[in-house]
Amino acid sequence: MFGLPLGIFVEGAVAVLLATTVVYCIMLNQRLKRLHADRDALRQMVADLVGATNLANQAIKELKATAVEADLTLSARLEEAERFGVELANHVNAGTVLMERIAKITSVARHSQAMEPVEEPSKAQSALQQLQSRVRNRGAAA
Template identity: 35%
Template sequence: MSHLLGMAIESLVAVLLMLTIGYCWLLNKRLQRLKADEHSLKAVIAELITATEIAERAIGGLKHTVRDVNENLGNQIDAAAAMSMQLKGQLAEGDNVVRRLSKIALAARPAEPAPAPTPAPAPAPRVSGARAVAAAAEAFTERRRASGLAA
């Protein structure tokens, strides 16, 4: 019986050793996959660091460009404001000259007697649109010439 008990214990130890070897083999496979994932993760991290550095340089360049554009735009706004003030002054001076010329023209014009009232025209027969516009333009021109405003 002791011999049988020894064989049972030895068999149990052999089975446990086989299970241990199988488990170690499974752990070895998982560790290999983990190492492979670690290498690919390191490559991804290196690429991410490179992309971050490129982005930081690009942001620095954009900040520099914005600063230059801001200075340039500020100078252009100042120049535009100065030109606007200059144009405003020139417009005011031109307005003044036009007023003075109109006063001179009014003073140089001879006084005319008031025009005699004209009788109301008889109703015109129906005329086409183009002829009506032409007739109205002629009447307007005659009135302007009569008052001395047309050249």
């Protein structure tokens, strides 16, 4: 053929293929090293993510417990406030009724004094007069 023995040509081709294989193996080895390094980093990232997820789950549980406790406390306080509101309304109504009675008594007492001739005030009349003067004084002070 070209003057070169066929054996040298075949061996040269094998040498080139071996050199190509060695270069390819070196490149593949570098890629595998990077992949292993990335795998270790990924493992660490997954471990950190699992830890963060566990912390978040624990925080959510604590928030739920706190919310339930706050709801119970708020419900109890609202019930107590409603009872106090009803009790206060009852006291206000009782006070209003009492004031109306006192006003009627003083009105009747004034009316009866105007119709009766002037005479010595009785003990009941003097008590009513004192009560009227106190009511007037309180009204003027307010």
